[in-house]
Amino acid sequence: MTVSICKPFSTDWKPNMIANLAFMVDPDLDRVLLIHKKTGLGAGKINGPGGKLEAGESALESAVRELQEELHITPTDLEEMGVLHFQFVQGLALHCTVFRGFHFTGTPTETREAKPEWFNFDRIPFDRMWQDDIYWLPKMLEGQKFDAWFHFNDEIMTGHRIDWRICD
Numbered sequence: 001m002t003v004s005i006c007k008p009f010s011t012d013w014k015p016n017m018i019a020n021l022a023f024m025v026d027p028d029l030d031r032v033l034l035i036h037k038k039t040g041l042g043a044g045k046i047n048g049p050g051g052k053l054e055a056g057e058s059a060l061e062s063a064v065r066e067l068q069e070e071l072h073i074t075p076t077d078l079e080e081m082g083v084l085h086f087q088f089v090q091g092l093a094l095h096c097t098v099f100r101g102f103h104f105t106g107t108p109t110e111t112r113e114a115k116p117e118w119f120n121f122d123r124i125p126f127d128r129m130w131q132d133d134i135y136w137l138p139k140m141l142e143g144q145k146f147d148a149w150f151h152f153n154d155e156i157m158t159g160h161r162i163d164w165r166i167c168d
Helices: 059-071 133-141
Strands: 002-004 017-026 031-037 050-052 073-075 079-088 093-101 104-106 114-120 146-153 156-164
Touching: 017 059, 017 073, 017 133, 031 059, 050 059, 059 073, 059 093, 059 114, 079 133, 093 133, 133 146, 133 156
Parallel strands: 017 093, 079 146
Antiparallel strands: 002 156, 017 031, 017 050, 031 114, 073 104, 079 093, 146 156
16 A cells, blocks of 8 residues: 655665664553654654664664663664655755664663653554654554655644565
8 A cells, every 4th residue: 555645756866874763562561662753853842762873883773772772672673664765855865774673682761862661552652753753653563564755844744655575
């Protein structure tokens, strides 16, 4: 199924930032570990842990490192679920790989970058998150894989398209 409100980016679209997000899920309690982001892009919002890739890192390696740095946990079973493409009017072109996992070692701990909090699936605070999250996060948490494109003017989403993968 495809939901289209805008055309995908032009074929010559190139990201100027590569990042990741990692969502740890507790399926027994239908909840997800999110963060109150304290620094960087989206500071003040609730989001999944993640951040920019460092030189030589894969998206998966970066996601593991970010969870370790932001929450002091180490995931043991991350799976790639999708790719987010963001184009901001202000010039940021962000490619973000999304991961989902169920198991980790350590205890989620507040750091200077993030404060962790578990949210039940039916109580995710979308009104305190980026506007795109409500369109893809619930289905991703249920196991749907996707490719998505979002246009933003500052923090206002002006268009989007999501392609849900039938098989992967």
